[in-house]
Amino acid sequence: xxxxxFTLNGRPAEAGAAGLExxxxxxxxxxxxxxxxxxxxxxxxxxxxVLLGGAPVCACITPATLAEGQAVETLTGLHATDPLVAQLxxxxxxxxxxxxxxxxxxxxVSAAALLRANPAPDEPQVRDALGGVLCRCTGYRKIIxxxxxxxxxxxxxxxxxxxxxxxxxxxxxxxxxxxxxxxxPPADALVLRVIRSPHHLARxxxxxxxxxxxxxxxxxxxxxxxxxxxxAFGVIxxxxxxxxxxxxxxxxxxxxxxxxxxPAARMTAxxxxxxxxxxxxxxxxxxxxxxxxxxxxxxxxxxxxxxxGFVKKGExxxxxxxxxxxxxxxxxxxxxxxxxxxxxxxxxxxENGRVEIIGGTQAPQMNRDSLALILNLPQxxxxxxxxxxxxxxxxKLDLSWQPHVALAAMRLKRPVRVVYSRSDSMSSTTxxxxxxxxxxxxxxxxxxxxxxxFDGAFNTGAYASWGPTxxxxxxxxxxxxxxxxxxxxxxxxxxxxxxxxxxxRGFGVPQAAIAQECVFDDLCLALGMDRLEFRLLNALDNxxxxxxxxxxxxxxxxxxxxxALKPAWEEAVKxxxxxxxQGGTLRKGVGVACGWYGCGNTSLPNPSTIRAGIxxxxxxxxxxxxxxxxxxxxTVIAQIFAEALGVPLEKVxxxxxxxxxxxxxxxxxxxxxxxxxxxxxxxxxxxxRAEVLRLxxxxxxxxxxxxxxxxxxxxxxxxxxxxxxxxxxxxxxxxTYDPPTLPLDKNGQGVPYAVYGYTAQMAELTVDTTLGTxxxxxxxxxxxxxxxxxxxxxxxxxxxxVAQGIGLALMEEYIPGRTxxxxxxxIPTIGDVPPITSLIVEVTDPHxxxxxxxxxxxxxxxxxxxxLSAIRHATGARITRVPATPDRVLAAIRAAKxx
Ligand code: FES
Numbered sequence: 001x002x003x004x005x006f007t008l009n010g011r012p013a014e015a016g017a018a019g020l021e022x023x024x025x026x027x028x029x030x031x032x033x034x035x036x037x038x039x040x041x042x043x044x045x046x047x048x049x050v051l052l053g054g055a056p057v058c059a060c061i062t063p064a065t066l067a068e069g070q071a072v073e074t075l076t077g078l079h080a081t082d083p084l085v086a087q088l089x090x091x092x093x094x095x096x097x098x099x100x101x102x103x104x105x106x107x108x109v110s111a112a113a114l115l116r117a118n119p120a121p122d123e124p125q126v127r128d129a130l131g132g133v134l135c136r137c138t139g140y141r142k143i144i145x146x147x148x149x150x151x152x153x154x155x156x157x158x159x160x161x162x163x164x165x166x167x168x169x170x171x172x173x174x175x176x177x178x179x180x181x182x183x184x185p186p187a188d189a190l191v192l193r194v195i196r197s198p199h200h201l202a203r204x205x206x207x208x209x210x211x212x213x214x215x216x217x218x219x220x221x222x223x224x225x226x227x228x229x230x231x232a233f234g235v236i237x238x239x240x241x242x243x244x245x246x247x248x249x250x251x252x253x254x255x256x257x258x259x260x261x262x263p264a265a266r267m268t269a270x271x272x273x274x275x276x277x278x279x280x281x282x283x284x285x286x287x288x289x290x291x292x293x294x295x296x297x298x299x300x301x302x303x304x305x306x307x308x309g310f311v312k313k314g315e316x317x318x319x320x321x322x323x324x325x326x327x328x329x330x331x332x333x334x335x336x337x338x339x340x341x342x343x344x345x346x347x348x349x350x351e352n353g354r355v356e357i358i359g360g361t362q363a364p365q366m367n368r369d370s371l372a373l374i375l376n377l378p379q380x381x382x383x384x385x386x387x388x389x390x391x392x393x394x395x396k397l398d399l400s401w402q403p404h405v406a407l408a409a410m411r412l413k414r415p416v417r418v419v420y421s422r423s424d425s426m427s428s429t430t431x432x433x434x435x436x437x438x439x440x441x442x443x444x445x446x447x448x449x450x451x452x453x454f455d456g457a458f459n460t461g462a463y464a465s466w467g468p469t470x471x472x473x474x475x476x477x478x479x480x481x482x483x484x485x486x487x488x489x490x491x492x493x494x495x496x497x498x499x500x501x502x503x504x505r506g507f508g509v510p511q512a513a514i515a516q517e518c519v520f521d522d523l524c525l526a527l528g529m530d531r532l533e534f535r536l537l538n539a540l541d542n543x544x545x546x547x548x549x550x551x552x553x554x555x556x557x558x559x560x561x562x563x564a565l566k567p568a569w570e571e572a573v574k575x576x577x578x579x580x581x582q583g584g585t586l587r588k589g590v591g592v593a594c595g596w597y598g599c600g601n602t603s604l605p606n607p608s609t610i611r612a613g614i615x616x617x618x619x620x621x622x623x624x625x626x627x628x629x630x631x632x633x634x635t636v637i638a639q640i641f642a643e644a645l646g647v648p649l650e651k652v653x654x655x656x657x658x659x660x661x662x663x664x665x666x667x668x669x670x671x672x673x674x675x676x677x678x679x680x681x682x683x684x685x686x687x688x689r690a691e692v693l694r695l696x697x698x699x700x701x702x703x704x705x706x707x708x709x710x711x712x713x714x715x716x717x718x719x720x721x722x723x724x725x726x727x728x729x730x731x732x733x734x735x736t737y738d739p740p741t742l743p744l745d746k747n748g749q750g751v752p753y754a755v756y757g758y759t760a761q762m763a764e765l766t767v768d769t770t771l772g773t774x775x776x777x778x779x780x781x782x783x784x785x786x787x788x789x790x791x792x793x794x795x796x797x798x799x800x801x802v803a804q805g806i807g808l809a810l811m812e813e814y815i816p817g818r819t820x821x822x823x824x825x826x827i828p829t830i831g832d833v834p835p836i837t838s839l840i841v842e843v844t845d846p847h848x849x850x851x852x853x854x855x856x857x858x859x860x861x862x863x864x865x866x867x868l869s870a871i872r873h874a875t876g877a878r879i880t881r882v883p884a885t886p887d888r889v890l891a892a893i894r895a896a897k898x899x
Contacts (some may be wrong), residue, residue, distance in 0.1 A: 006067040007325060008033070009077020020386030024048040024059035025073065026067075027262075032185040035105050035176030037390070038737030039341040040422045041132070044822035046133030047341050049106040050074050056113045058132070073616020075105040075176035078112050084119075085112045086151045089174040090560060093166045093389045095146040095790040099137035099800065100630030101173030102180060102342040103392030106133040112146045116539075127830050133141035134822065136339050136391050137630045139799030140830040159639055159649025161850045164792035167635040169388075169628065176200060178388045179469065181345030181359035185417035189347050190219055191267035192404055192418040195258040195275050200284035200497040200816070204250060204257060207276025216270060218262040219414075222407055229376030233399045235366065235502075239306070239464035241298055242402045242500065243372060251297060251462035252499050253817050254427030259417055286816070287438065288457045288494035296308040297495045304495040307468045311475035311748030313547050314486035319451025320589075328487030331439070332881040334813035335459075336432035338504055339827045342390020343402045343425040347417035348409035354381045355406050356868035361668035362396045362627050365890055370661050374403050377409060382406075384659045392629040394503030395430045397669050398465055404461040423736055424443040424818040430502030433458040433493070434650045435511035438517045439478075441480050447529045449538050453544030454489040454516065458501070458508060465502030467493040472602050475746075476752050478512040479518075479547040480830055481558040481596035487547045487747075498816050503669055505801065506857045509597060510808060510864060511873065515609035517593040521872060531869065532569050532592050535760070536562045539594070549749040555853075557784025559593060561760035564782040565592065566840040572764050576873065585769045588777075589874025594760045599854035600672040600739050607738035608677040609663035610684045612641060613729025614692070616719070618709035621729070623652045625675040626664030631856055632793035633673045637681045640674075640849050642874045643693075644685025648705050663734055671854030674789060675755055676737055678849035683735035691731045695721050739847065755845050757853040758784040761802070761862040763870040770895055772886030774871060776809055776832070779863065782839035786853035795838045797855050801845070803833045805863020811883050824858075 001016040008031060024041075027033035028051070043061035050059045052066065053075040076741055078085040079640055088111060091097070096632045107130060114121055114129035121129070128146045137144065159165045172178045176652035177489045209221045224231050224245040231247065234240035257277065260270065285294035291304040298306070311448035346359015355375060366385040372379045389396060401418045406415040420428075436457045438814050442450040456474055460467035491508075524531045539558045547549050569592065586791070600606040611623040622641050628634040634654060642649045655661060665677045692703060692711060696719035701711035709721040714841040723730035730764035742751035764777040781798045788794045811826045819825040844851025868879045877892030884892075 002065055003548050004068045006069060007071040009073055010081055012406035012574065015064065021064045022060055023062040023064045023067055023390055023850060026064040027059060032285045033074050034308060037102055037105055037180070038100065039343065041821045042422065042821060042823065046110070047103050047106040049109045051109060051113055052428040054113070054218045056110045058597050070385055074426045075108050076432050078109065079175050079370050080111065082112065083467035084115055088115065089764055091146040091150045091155065092172040092174045094155060095142045095149065096167065096796045097138060097142040097146040098170060099796055100389060100391045101110045102884055103133055103135040103176045104173050105176050106141055107135065108174065109216055112512040115150060123148065128751055130830050132533060134341060134827060134829060136341055136827060137800045138796060139803035139836065140833045141799045141836055142157065142796060143234060151342050151519065157586065161639055161640060161643040161787070161789050164637065164757065164790060165639065165649060167632055167793065169634050171400035180342050180388050180390050181810045182419045184358050184387050185347035186415050187418040189415035190261050190412065191264045192259050192261045192408055192416050193267055193270065193272065194256045194404060194424060195260065195272060196424070197246065197253055197255045199250065199279055200253045200283045200286065202250050202276045203248060203282065205278050207700055209276060212276050214291060216262070217266050218260050220261040220408055220412055222259040222404065223257070225409060227374060233370045233374060233403065234464055234468055235398055236468050239468055240585045242463035246642050250657045252596055254499055256428065257460070259408065259667050261412070262409045274324065283751060286496050287497055288459055288496065291494050291496040292830055301495060304497055306464055306493045309471040309475040309491040311547055312488045313549060313749065316453045316486045319452065320440055320442040321452060323450040324445040325523055325526040326440065326442045327519045327526060328440040329515065329519050329522065329880055331437045331518065333511045333514065335434050335501065336808060337426055337814040337825055338393045338395040338661065339822065339825065340391025340393060343420040343422055344429065345419035346401055346405065347415050349415040350409050350413045354383060355410050356383045356385060357400065357402050358385045359387055361386050362389065362392045362629055364627065364657050364659050365664045366626070366667055367399060367402055370399055371402060371406055375406055384626060389627060389629040392668065394669060396629070397503050397667055398430055400429050401499055422822060426814070426820040426825065427499060429498050432504035433460060433470050433501040433508055433511065435508065435513040439515045441523060443521045443523045445539050447527050447534050449482060449484055449827055451486045452484050454512065454719040456491045456512065456656065457676055458493045459496050459498060460493060461498040461500035463494060463500040465500040466507065467501060469503065469602065470508035474508040474512050475748055476548055476602065477509040477596065478516055480513060480542045481758050483540050483544045484547055495832055499653040505804060506597070509672070510861050513593065513595055514865050514868065518868060518878065519868050532562060532566065535592065535594055535635050547897055550751050555845040556758065558596065558758040558760065559578045560843060561782035563759055563783050564596070565762045565780055568780050568837070569762055587767050587769055587874040589765055589767065589870035589872065591763045591863035591866040591869025591873055592760065593862035593869060595856045595858055596756050596758050597671060597861060598865040599675045599755045599757060599855070600670050600753060603741050603750060604750045605738055606666060606672065606676060607736050608680040609734055609736040610637070610641070610665060610677060610680040611663050611732065611734035612684050613732035614688065614709065614723060616723045616725035616730045618705060618723060619653060620647060620651050621655060623655045623662040625665035626673045627657055627668040629668055631797060632790065633668065636674050636789045636793060637677055641681040641685040642680045643850065644682045644731060645689045647848040651705065664806040670756065671856040671858065674852050675854045676739060678852060679737035679787070680735055682849040683737060684733050687735055688731065691733065692721055713866060752782040754847045755853050757786070757855055757858045757859045759862055763866040765870045765874065766868065767871055767874045767889065772890035774884065774889065776806065778835050778837065780839065781859070782841055783855060783858060784841040784843050785855050786845045786852065787842055787851035788840050789850065791850050793839060794840055794863065795825040798838045798859050799836050801859020802836050802863050803828045805860035806832060806867065808860065809864035810885055811885070813883055819884055
């Protein structure tokens with residue numbers, strides 16, 4: 001151990017470093033610098049950026065010994081001591097530049113170094129300085145804005161519905177105080193590591209585990225034999241099929257077979273390759289075609305087909321056969337990794353005969369219910385206390401780390417922590433489903449759709465996860481937001497020996513949109529019709545039945561979205577064509593695509609409950625159990641509640657998710673929290689207001705806070721609200737909202753969702769036809785959100801979703817066993833996301849709180865097809881497989897020339 005002495009945030013510090021131990025480890029473990037976040041431990045993500053001698057470095061790849069005699073500065077120190085950084089953090093809040101907040105310390109520290117040297121940087125300089133820090137949430141644009149505008153004036157905050165108020169939990173994110181899963185465990189917690197299969201399919205057997213544990217000084221080894229309850233978990237009751245620890249056979253590379261637990265120092269040094277397990281690999285099936293012919297993986301799922309989805313309206317085949325023009329195509333997408341910057345982390349402890357699990361999740365109540373079955377404990381014996389979540393996007397709906405630490409803490413009666421390495425995280429947690437899709441469509445001479453048929457096989461991996469949801473949601477949405485008289489969509493989710501595919505922003509709809517929108521472009525070419533006009537002509541509208549026969553009478557917002565794009569479209573198409581007419585190897589293109597998305601569960605109960613109370617001294621407390629994973633639920637739901645109650649937002653105190661004290665607000669998925677939990681918050685606010693008015697005998701009035709809670713009646717008389725002391729709450733309310741849906745019949749006809757959100761996006765880009773590279777110039781994103789509860793957060797969602805759509809279109813593909821890190825798996829950097837024009841359209845929905853619709857998933861659905869449409873406009877290249885890497889673009893250009 002080498003002793004090192006340095007200055008940490010202006011104060012002398014000392015620590016010990018073993019060998020090449022990394023600075024990030026020493027700062028977090030020994031000096032309590034939890035504002036230094038570790039996202040990859042390999043210098044890829046930059047979340048751990050600190051200043052060493054004034055220069056930004058990745059602390060996760062910097063040997064701690066290099067700090068000897070140097071000044072080390074982290075975000076908390078910079079914020080406390082440097083007025084420039086204090087101003088910069090305010091700018092981040094003002095611009096909504098932090099969403100989940102896990103990358104924020106790295107961004108701010110990098111920006112601080114830039115601004116100290118150059119207080120007035122331009123955009124390219126900001127991009128250069130922040131280029132080493134990855135963000136998966138924001139799409140970077142608001143970060144760039146905040147850095148350039150770091151000295152800008154503070155705007156007055158408007159917390160009412162419609163106000164672009166800064167997020168209520170923003171300060172702790174930008175000041176480095178936010179607590180994520182790996183920041184929470186006590187220092188003396190034991191450490192758990194998971195033993196995983198290195199094979200896609202293998203039988204295995206253990207050697208002498210007791211001898212290994214003794215020799216290595218371990219406290220415990222867990223295998224399937226140690227699970228006291230059900231050795232299985234899943235998210236859909238009829239599809240609970242994934243073992244906590246595999247028994248005898250591991251069905252995907254990365255599957256857990258055992259866990260080892262011991263003291264932190266011992267576990268860091270432990271060589272897991274010596275763990276006594278023998279593997280007997282078997283031939284794997286990694287694609288749906290291979291899996292259909294392989295051995296059956298799960299009982300009752302013949303040919304490894306897990307489930308099927310189906311929607312039929314009219315007679316698609318006859319309509320296509322009689323169409324004036326037809327088009328068809330086959331399309332393919334790969335696995336997409338969520339790539340949140342915070343890997344899975346947390347700890348469990350045994351408290352008074354109960355297990356408490358503390359860490360990141362998107363679904364606290366679902367986690368508790370599954371863990372009760374695994375641990376064989378009543379639900380009341382389990383408490384889920386979520387920390388902040390450093391990005392989720394669907395994957396943190398599923399259990400991953402929780403059963404391991406819960407089992408260990410229950411056995412050892414001691415706190416046990418775990419943090420997944422980046423490779424653990426990427427190899428074992430869910431992905432976006434790879435899809436193989438075939439689309440056929442027809443149109444009349446005038447350009448009206450005349451028949452549409454979609455067939456899709458989705459690789460759902462070794463276990464079900466959210467595969468059934470994807471299989472059922474895609475046939476409903478594969479129509480796009482268009483009017484189809486004759487429609488059929490068939491899907492299959494097929495098991496393979498791949499990592500399970502699950503929920504990822506859109507549940508299969510982004511994949512389907514790639515195929516559907518490309519075939520619509522085919523029809524436009526065949527008809528010689530403008531692509532935007534074709535979409536306008538065929539856009540769904542009020543009074544026209546959807547593909548499932550649902551009719552809306554006033555909330556369909558796709559036409560206004562397309563109309564919002566029209567001026568930019570006409571100008572950009574003209575400019576691109578003028579540019580291309582000059583010749584040369586660079587070609588400009590413009591593309592358009594649409595999307596829609598039903599908010600909440602498909603034809604299933606989907607309730608949220610929100611509780612609130614007023615204390616005897618007039619404090620207003622909101623128990624908000626909807627997980628905020630960066631999207632802004634804490635702020636939006638509080639805004640809706642405050643509006644309904646009739647008080648300023650700043651008067652609302654928030655109690656965050658905790659299964660002991662917040663009612664079930666459901667999972668954070670399917671773009672449901674603003675709509676469903678927002679409605680519950682509105683009803684709770686209204687109920688509490690009614691009680692306040694009743695206590696003062698007022699029919700209406702303005703709630704005030706002068707000398708206790710008051711109501712000023714319309715006649716100007718102020719009444720004190722009589723509030724009893726001595727209880728938790730003098731008055732309280734808890735209200736539930738469950739969206740009205742109806743089951744789908746055997747043809748998929750029914751009311752799957754109460755509310756849809758709509759979007760149309762347009763991409764402008766340049767293709768280098770000699771290299772196949774694509775440079776995006778601008779994305780225009782029109783979104784019908786019903787009512788923008790908080791326009792700044794709406795823009796943040798648009799930017800983040802567009803960035804993920806760019807990744808889907810141009811660079812992302814997870815290959816099991818080959819891309820388990822963030823240098824082989826590429827996500828968009830700050831240099832990859834062009835300016836984004838957000839066009840917020842508000843077609844209010846009668847079901848939505850104050851008219852609001854959901855937004856989270858919608859945003860990336862049209863991005864990839866709009867980009868592919870633009871590449872084709874530029875070059876003629878028809879891309880049928882994403883990502884559109886330069887080699888694929890070049891091949892498609894060649895194919896277009898030869899056609
Ligand atoms: Fe950047 Fe979440 S805010 S990763």
